[in-house]
Amino acid sequence: xxxxxxxxxxxxxxxxxxxxxxxxxxxxxxxxxxxxxxxxxxxxxxxxxxxxxxxxxxxxxxxxxxxxxxxxxxxxxxxxxxxxxxxxxxxxxxxxxxxxxxxxxxxxx
Amino acid sequence: xxxxxxxxxxxxxxxxxxxxxxxxxxxxxxxxxxxxxxxxxxxxxxxxxxxxxxxxxxxxxxxxxxxxxxxxxxxxxxxxxxxxxxxxxxxxxxxxxxxxxxxxxxxxxxxxx
Numbered sequence: 001x002x003x004x005x006x007x008x009x010x011x012x013x014x015x016x017x018x019x020x021x022x023x024x025x026x027x028x029x030x031x032x033x034x035x036x037x038x039x040x041x042x043x044x045x046x047x048x049x050x051x052x053x054x055x056x057x058x059x060x061x062x063x064x065x066x067x068x069x070x071x072x073x074x075x076x077x078x079x080x081x082x083x084x085x086x087x088x089x090x091x092x093x094x095x096x097x098x099x100x101x102x103x104x105x106x107x108x109x
Numbered sequence: 110x111x112x113x114x115x116x117x118x119x120x121x122x123x124x125x126x127x128x129x130x131x132x133x134x135x136x137x138x139x140x141x142x143x144x145x146x147x148x149x150x151x152x153x154x155x156x157x158x159x160x161x162x163x164x165x166x167x168x169x170x171x172x173x174x175x176x177x178x179x180x181x182x183x184x185x186x187x188x189x190x191x192x193x194x195x196x197x198x199x200x201x202x203x204x205x206x207x208x209x210x211x212x213x214x215x216x217x218x219x220x221x222x
Contacts, residue, residue, distance in 0.1 A: 006151075009149060034210075036211075043213050043214065043215050043216075044199065045213065046210055046211065049210070086151060086152065094165075095140065095157075095159060095205065096142070096154060096157050096167070097142075098154070099144070099151045099152040099153075100151050101149060101150060101151040102151045102152075
């Protein structure tokens with residue numbers, strides 16, 4: 001069965017420090033992974049997808065098939081990065097997303 | 110203003126009653142989804158639909174029902190059989206086969222009183 005695990009429910013770092021939000025997955029097929037973000041009083045929105053290999057708002061994420069991970073990283077955290085972050089796996093064929101439990105990131109001034 | 114609209118924003122239900130949550134989109138998306146969001150449990154898939162007049166159960170479909178009579182609409186009914194219905198419900202839509210680029214609604218918070 002497919003599963004996404006985000007081991008940290010809460011993560012707190014200081015402004016300017018590096019940030020890494022962990023995501024591990026379990027899936028027998030070829031994975032497509034995503035990060036979604038929910039800022040306070042805003043809708044859940046797509047942050048980035050691994051196939052795009054893009055950097056959005058300074059965040060990057062690399063798919064590591066050997067470690068079955070898709071960690072989200074940013075070298076210098078900003079206060080506006082405080083939000084709830086969800087890692088998600090696309091299940092091929094079924095065309096649905098499986099989400100992790102989420103990590104609440106707080107950036108302290 | 111294109112997007113996905115959920116209504117109402119807040120809903121109160123007495124035990125033993127059915128209640129229907131609305132989800133409408135004008136994005137011309139084929140696929141629509143209902144998720145339940147609980148603290149510490151992330152988003153769990155209730156039902157999803159890839160095309161009109163067809164839908165599939167997600168991971169926690171028991172106590173819920175849906176219909177997809179129109180492309181734009183995917184209402185969710187929370188029945189009295191749902192044992193723990195108090196939660197935040199999110200609707201989403203996507204272009205079929207887009208591989209995970211979902212557009213989400215603003216959610217409905219359901220409280221059983």
